[in-house]
Amino acid sequence: MIVLFYNRKTKNRISTAWMYIAISFVVLLPFILGLGLYFKSSLLFSENSLGDLLFSKVWKPSIGKFGFLTFIMGSVWVTFIAMLISAPICIFAALSITQYSKKFYLKIIHPVIDILAGLPSVVYGVWGIIVVVPFISTVIAPLFGAQTMGYSILAGAIVLSVMIIPFILNILIEIFRTIPIELTEASLSLGATKWETIKYVLLKKALPGIIASLGFGLARAFGETMAVLMVVGNMVQIPKNVFDAGYPLPALIANNYGEMLSIPKYESALMFAALILFVVVMVFNALMRMLIVRYDKY
Amino acid sequence: MLKKIEEIFFRSLMLISNLLIVSVLVIILYSIFRKGLGALNWEMLTQRPHGGYYYGKEGGVLNAIVGSLYLSFGATLLATVIGVPVALFMNVYLVKRRKILNFIRFLLDLIWGVPSIVYGAFGFGLMVFLGIKTSLLAGIITVTLFILPIMIRACDEILKTSPLGLLEAALSLGSTKTETSFRVVLIQSFSGIVTAILLSFGRAIGDAASVLFTAGYTDSIPTSLNEPAATLPLSIFFQLSSPVPEVQNRAYASAVILIIIILVISLLSRALSKKYHKNRI
Numbered sequence: 001m002i003v004l005f006y007n008r009k010t011k012n013r014i015s016t017a018w019m020y021i022a023i024s025f026v027v028l029l030p031f032i033l034g035l036g037l038y039f040k041s042s043l044l045f046s047e048n049s050l051g052d053l054l055f056s057k058v059w060k061p062s063i064g065k066f067g068f069l070t071f072i073m074g075s076v077w078v079t080f081i082a083m084l085i086s087a088p089i090c091i092f093a094a095l096s097i098t099q100y101s102k103k104f105y106l107k108i109i110h111p112v113i114d115i116l117a118g119l120p121s122v123v124y125g126v127w128g129i130i131v132v133v134p135f136i137s138t139v140i141a142p143l144f145g146a147q148t149m150g151y152s153i154l155a156g157a158i159v160l161s162v163m164i165i166p167f168i169l170n171i172l173i174e175i176f177r178t179i180p181i182e183l184t185e186a187s188l189s190l191g192a193t194k195w196e197t198i199k200y201v202l203l204k205k206a207l208p209g210i211i212a213s214l215g216f217g218l219a220r221a222f223g224e225t226m227a228v229l230m231v232v233g234n235m236v237q238i239p240k241n242v243f244d245a246g247y248p249l250p251a252l253i254a255n256n257y258g259e260m261l262s263i264p265k266y267e268s269a270l271m272f273a274a275l276i277l278f279v280v281v282m283v284f285n286a287l288m289r290m291l292i293v294r295y296d297k298y
Numbered sequence: 299m300l301k302k303i304e305e306i307f308f309r310s311l312m313l314i315s316n317l318l319i320v321s322v323l324v325i326i327l328y329s330i331f332r333k334g335l336g337a338l339n340w341e342m343l344t345q346r347p348h349g350g351y352y353y354g355k356e357g358g359v360l361n362a363i364v365g366s367l368y369l370s371f372g373a374t375l376l377a378t379v380i381g382v383p384v385a386l387f388m389n390v391y392l393v394k395r396r397k398i399l400n401f402i403r404f405l406l407d408l409i410w411g412v413p414s415i416v417y418g419a420f421g422f423g424l425m426v427f428l429g430i431k432t433s434l435l436a437g438i439i440t441v442t443l444f445i446l447p448i449m450i451r452a453c454d455e456i457l458k459t460s461p462l463g464l465l466e467a468a469l470s471l472g473s474t475k476t477e478t479s480f481r482v483v484l485i486q487s488f489s490g491i492v493t494a495i496l497l498s499f500g501r502a503i504g505d506a507a508s509v510l511f512t513a514g515y516t517d518s519i520p521t522s523l524n525e526p527a528a529t530l531p532l533s534i535f536f537q538l539s540s541p542v543p544e545v546q547n548r549a550y551a552s553a554v555i556l557i558i559i560i561l562v563i564s565l566l567s568r569a570l571s572k573k574y575h576k577n578r579i
Contacts, residue, residue, distance in 0.1 A: 223413025
């Protein structure tokens, strides 16, 4: 009996110890990631100033000039246009799903969103290559009198927008559902129409949540790699219009890792690109999280 | 009258948005299946590529299928061993410590959003630091880091709905916190936890950017943790850029295989979460 008791205690001690180790690791993980990337890119800081790195557009690794502006602009363009496409679609879809839809339709749309959210990013890339790219070169570009192969900022943005739709939509649906039903019912009972209620009560109440969900989507889009890499064209230039090819930061990292291992400075430049992504995404997510703290049922 | 028109206008925008979302999924699945189903045959599933994955016309993608499964099982296993105890710790040991709990959830939400390419770059740095070369092991470590926050947060969402009374009853009957965690709380939410693990597995098998520099790519099937491993997403990515049409077909077939795996996972987790909601107290 005593042995058994001892056994239970030992088990408890071992498992508790493991839990402490595991949770310390997890809590430290963001700091380990950040510091690791910082040290890896420190070689670059020693010779170039931060301002130079971020705002110079001279990218000549062979003579040690690393200006990331071209790549940052590539990322900004793709992300921004993707947001322009997906934001209205997400807001309208979330409104109709939470306010108007019948049970029967929900049974269709929820699995659709789930599957879209689960599809791997390369699959979106393949879709981009076989559908979006030809569509842009044969239909959209001629419409605007532009000449392009289709591998362009626009292609990247379209693929990206489809990828982040399920992500934003899920958050939006959650947020609209946390708005107390009494509020909308009060408005309806005062004689407002359904749309007026949505416009003056629901959207107003949910505004911080809407902004936050778009912010999360933006952070997600900023770091998305494979799908964008496959369709965006990857030319080192600052895009002048949406039909130009671009070169976003994640694509820079993904494309160059293998070959550039031999040049230590190039490696640390790519680590710096990863650090930029890390910092931007963390800061953005932290800000948005604070914005919706009051919705959370933590 | 104007009110009516306005409402109709916005209702139609909503309808269009819904239609766009549904039809884009249909188009994605249709376009890829149309290209890939024709290329998918028995040889594709059971043979390795002959004459190099980039130029060789013969053979299939068995190397990538097996590599992907090894990698995702390994990473999911590792993440489960670390992640499930962490989620239990949060919901059994820390359940009364609101502030600490909120801080941990906040941190988890932050790293949840870190792009997989960043994990890939970090994993590569770690690999150099530890002195291992591109291999199955390096890939597993990187993917584990990537799916860990996802798994913990998903488990946590499930566990935090488990009633406090259950926990208190178990503790008051004299069970240790470990027993309470693993025999009461975990068992109670078991199907939910399995759903969370499946979700993480789906993430692991679909991600390419994190294994790009760490797992390597090879035509052969890895026999130990120290050998490089091919994965399905990378087999799509690399083979699609080949100029040889037969090789491109292998990429489309890989895409179909990957989609089918993801769909099966999604169906399974749907069924499981239904069960979970039925059994919940």
